[in-house]
Amino acid sequence: MKVPLARIAHCRSGDKGDIANIGVVAREDRYYPVLLREVTTERVKAFFGARVKGRVERYELPNLGALNFLLYEALGGGGAISLRVDAQGKTFGAALLRMEINVDEHEL
Amino acid sequence: MIRIANGQGFWGDWLEAPVRLVEQGPIDYLTLDYLAELTMSILQKQKRKDAALGYARDFPPLVARLAGRIRERGIKVIANAGGVNPVACAHEVRRLAPELKVAVVRGDDVFGRIDELLDRGCEMRNLDNGEPLRKIRDRVLSANVYLGAFPLAEALATGADVVISGRCADAALALAPMIHRFGWRESDWDLLSAGVVAGHVIECGAQCTGGNSQADWRSIPDLANIGYPILEAEPDGTFVVTKHPGTGGRVSAASVKEQLVYEIGDPRRYITPDVVVDFTSIRLDDLGGDRVRISGARGMPRTGSLKVSLSYFAGWKAIGTLVYSWPQALEKARCADGIVRERLRQLGLEFDCIETEFLGVDACHGPAAAPAGDPPEVELRIGVRGQDRAAVERFTRELVPLVLSGPPGATGYGDGRPPVREVVAYWPALVPRAEIEATVEVVE
Numbered sequence: 001m002k003v004p005l006a007r008i009a010h011c012r013s014g015d016k017g018d019i020a021n022i023g024v025v026a027r028e029d030r031y032y033p034v035l036l037r038e039v040t041t042e043r044v045k046a047f048f049g050a051r052v053k054g055r056v057e058r059y060e061l062p063n064l065g066a067l068n069f070l071l072y073e074a075l076g077g078g079g080a081i082s083l084r085v086d087a088q089g090k091t092f093g094a095a096l097l098r099m100e101i102n103v104d105e106h107e108l
Numbered sequence: 109m110i111r112i113a114n115g116q117g118f119w120g121d122w123l124e125a126p127v128r129l130v131e132q133g134p135i136d137y138l139t140l141d142y143l144a145e146l147t148m149s150i151l152q153k154q155k156r157k158d159a160a161l162g163y164a165r166d167f168p169p170l171v172a173r174l175a176g177r178i179r180e181r182g183i184k185v186i187a188n189a190g191g192v193n194p195v196a197c198a199h200e201v202r203r204l205a206p207e208l209k210v211a212v213v214r215g216d217d218v219f220g221r222i223d224e225l226l227d228r229g230c231e232m233r234n235l236d237n238g239e240p241l242r243k244i245r246d247r248v249l250s251a252n253v254y255l256g257a258f259p260l261a262e263a264l265a266t267g268a269d270v271v272i273s274g275r276c277a278d279a280a281l282a283l284a285p286m287i288h289r290f291g292w293r294e295s296d297w298d299l300l301s302a303g304v305v306a307g308h309v310i311e312c313g314a315q316c317t318g319g320n321s322q323a324d325w326r327s328i329p330d331l332a333n334i335g336y337p338i339l340e341a342e343p344d345g346t347f348v349v350t351k352h353p354g355t356g357g358r359v360s361a362a363s364v365k366e367q368l369v370y371e372i373g374d375p376r377r378y379i380t381p382d383v384v385v386d387f388t389s390i391r392l393d394d395l396g397g398d399r400v401r402i403s404g405a406r407g408m409p410r411t412g413s414l415k416v417s418l419s420y421f422a423g424w425k426a427i428g429t430l431v432y433s434w435p436q437a438l439e440k441a442r443c444a445d446g447i448v449r450e451r452l453r454q455l456g457l458e459f460d461c462i463e464t465e466f467l468g469v470d471a472c473h474g475p476a477a478a479p480a481g482d483p484p485e486v487e488l489r490i491g492v493r494g495q496d497r498a499a500v501e502r503f504t505r506e507l508v509p510l511v512l513s514g515p516p517g518a519t520g521y522g523d524g525r526p527p528v529r530e531v532v533a534y535w536p537a538l539v540p541r542a543e544i545e546a547t548v549e550v551v552e
Contacts, residue, residue, distance in 0.1 A: 010323040010362060012315075014371040017236050017534065023369025025362065027323070049475030061375050061388050064365050068375055076463060079534045080146055083427060083463035083491030086472045093322065095473035 002100045007108070008034060011093030018078035019070050020052075020089030022096055026065035031107075035067055036060070038101035044069055047099045048092075069096075110289050112282050112306075112339040116140040116187075117313030119147055119164050125313065125336045126170060130177050133352035135338060138178070139281035140187035141311050142167065148275060149419030149532040151191035152219070152250035162193030163200075163272075171270055172204035178269060179207060186260060186281050190272045192217055192250060198272050198551040211268035213259045215546035216275040218416060218539070219251045225539060232416060232537035241537065247420040249532060253539060254415045256381030257303070258294065259546035260284035266550050275417065277380050279307025282339060290343040300383040301407030302345030305390055308378075309349055309367050309402070310337040316349060316367035317398075318357030323366065330356025335398075346403040348395070361394040364402075368392075377408075381415075384408040413538040422533035423460065424500040427491035428507040429467075431520030434484045440515035441466055441488040447514055448490055448506050457502055459494035487520065493531060500528050 005011075005024070008031040013022040024039055026032045045056040054072025061068065075089055076082035086092075113135040115126025119142040129135055142164040155162030167189035171178075178185060190197045190212065198210045218225065222245070225232065232241040241248075252275035261284045263271040271284070283303035286292060292299045309316050316337050318328040335355025340348040349364055351357060368387065372378055375387035389406035432440040445464045452462070467487035470477035492503045504525040511518045 010321075010366065012320070012322065012366040012370050016371060016373065017536065021369075021371055021373070023366065023372075025323070025365045025369065027362075047476055051474030051476065059373075059375050061369065063388050063390060064368060064392060066365055066369050068369050068372060070373060077461070080531055081422060081493070081533050083425060083461060083493055084471070085465055085467060085489060090320075091472040095476040097322070098476065098478060 001103060001105060003103055004097060005039065005099045005101055006097035009097070011096055013089050013091070013093035015075055015078060015088040018075050019072050020074040020092045022069040022071065022093050024067045024069065024096065029065045032062065032065040034101070034103055034107055039067060043099065044096065047096065048074070110137065110285060110341050111135045112137040112139060112285055112310070112341060113336060114139045114141065114282065114310040114313055115336050116142060117311065117315060118142065118144050119166065121313055123166065123170070127174065128355070129336050129338070129352070130174055130183060132355065135183060137285040138183055138185045140167065140185065140189060141278050141281060143188045143191065143275060145417060145534050146419060146532060148192055148250045148252050148417065151193070152419070155193050160196050163191040163197035164189040167197065168200040168204050171201050171208065175205035175208055184264060184268070184285070185270045186264070186284055187271070188273045188276050188281065190274045192252070192274060194272045194274050195549070195551065201270055201272070202551055208269040209267060210270045210272065210551045211263040211266045212549045212551055213255065213263050213271065213273040213276070213546055214549060215259070215544060216252045216255045216273070218253055222248060222251055225543065230539055230543065232418070232539065235536040235538065241418070241535065244420045244535065247422070249419045249421060251416060251418045253544050254381055254417065255546050256280050257283035257287055258382065259548060261287035263548045264288040266548065268550060278311040279304045279380060280382065282307035282310055283382065286341050297383050297407035297409060298405060299345045301385040302347065302405035304378070304380050304383060304385050305387065305402060305405050306339050306341060306347045309364060310339055312367060312370065313337065314357060315370065316364050317351050317359050318363050321363050321366055323362035328358045332356060345405060346401065349400045349402065350398055359398040359400055361392060361400060364392065364400045379411060381410065383410050412541050414541050414544055416537050416539045418535040418537065419532050420535055422531040423493055423495045424497045424528055425491060425493040425531050426500050426504045426526045426528045427489060428504060428526040429487050429489045429520065430507055430510060430518050431485055431487050432515070433517045433519065435482060437483055437486040438466060438469055438480070440517060441486045443515045444488055444510050444518065445490060447510060451506055452503060455502060457499040458496070459492045459499065461493045463491045465489045497528065504528060
């Protein structure tokens with residue numbers, strides 16, 4: 001079945017220059033393997049579409065049941081250069097929570 | 109065990125937070141983090157206008173307000189409030205609270221040494237794009253190295269009540285009292301890593317105690333009286349994150365994990381001035397009752413470089429807005445955007461960037477936004493950035509006329525023309541550690 005990522009995870013996002021970072025945290029440890037399988041760099045890149053001009057990197061933190069994504073060239077230049085309302089990527093995490101993931105019922 | 113609290117996550121954070129941390133329960137150290145990446149350039153500008161300025165001006169009156177209580181209870185204050193003028197900051201603290209002993213950490217400011225460093229072959233290439241600093245040398249406004257925790261610990265060792273630094277790593281503010289009290293050494297990589305992780309958790313203030321927390325935020329109690337974070341740090345590097353009893357917010361595995369992954373890069377190699385930290389090594393236990401314990405941090409030797417943060421003048425910008433109401437609010441806003449762009453083109457104005465956003469539709473989330481349908485209103489937000497101030501100035505006159513001459517239903521133009529602002533950009537680079545010497549000075 002398809003569910004939004006929000007069902008099994010919460011996020012916090014921020015910036016480093018023109019890079020947005022999204023930390024994705026499993027609501028329960030048992031959801032971490034689902035995050036690993038479903039929340040891939042390719043899908044995150046596709047989900048944000050033209051908003052992310054550069055690459056997407058993923059880092060794993062199994063000890064926290066969390067993933068860290070770096071989205072390059074995602075903030076219109078970043079910092080004071082950026083003309084965007086969310087120049088610091090504060091809302092990227094919330095956006096990602098809408099992404100649909102595939103889960104088996106027994107995994108929920 | 110020592111208690112280290114953080115009462116300020118950035119300059120502009122809640123003014124009452126540090127006062128409540130002191131008043132509402134026991135703490136030994138009060139840290140205050142004032143410096144975001146671009147704060148230094150603003151302070152540099154202030155210092156150029158008035159040599160007695162260039163520091164976080166909220167800080168001296170705050171210390172004066174707390175002076176009696178911190179003296180009585182032996183609480184030490186550690187803050188990077190010094191900005192680009194820590195000595196002036198210290199003098200102002202002493203003027204307002206003469207009974208306090210104040211120590212200053214210097215050595216981060218290399219603005220006056222840029223050419224000397226360049227001449228010696230330190231290129232300070234931009235860490236993001238590899239370009240050499242010479243490209244923007246004549247436009248540099250400030251240059252500060254991120255110092256580590258050891259100079260701050262040395263300042264605490266003078267017996268000062270208040271330690272003021274300029275630029276230092278955010279987490280160093282919390283690591284310093286651990287080094288000072290527990291006698292940690294420069295090669296204690298695991299212990300230093302524990303201190304950095306602890307500092308990282310509390311450096312954004314209430315962001316680890318339930319603020320800006322997406323994990324069931326509606327259920328987090330009493331955000332109006334949110335408790336700011338307190339570390340209960342042990343000499344073996346384990347620590348508990350908590351807050352004063354009876355305060356609002358929540359300290360939980362969720363709130364602390366969100367902060368742990370906030371604004372980090374590769375978690376296995378989190379580079380700081382004091383140590384390279386492995387965030388995947390830590391163990392987190394939610395003890396309940398707003399207490400989360402973190403243990404097991406591992407680290408690797410520090411690198412041979414320090415990060416230097418330069419700011420430079422990068423042109424001019426202005427951002428204007430208009431609000432369009434239902435029906436077809438988005439369509440009207442798009443039409444207005446087209447008119448503005450056409451008029452700018454006809455005027456022959458050139459910009460480095462024109463950015464249009466539709467607030468209420470997809471400004472925050474872009475293509476990832478939830479469908480907005482036909483929203484009740486949309487705010488059109490157009491920003492331009494360029495090297496020609498006159499062109500940016502001209503742009504600011506192109507929005508308001510649309511109220512009478514564009515699509516129907518425009519409002520929200522009450523502030524008139526938007527201001528033209530200077531763009532100060534950020535240039536991260538590295539310098540050899542050996543080039544930088546921090547010093548500690550007690551201000552009498």
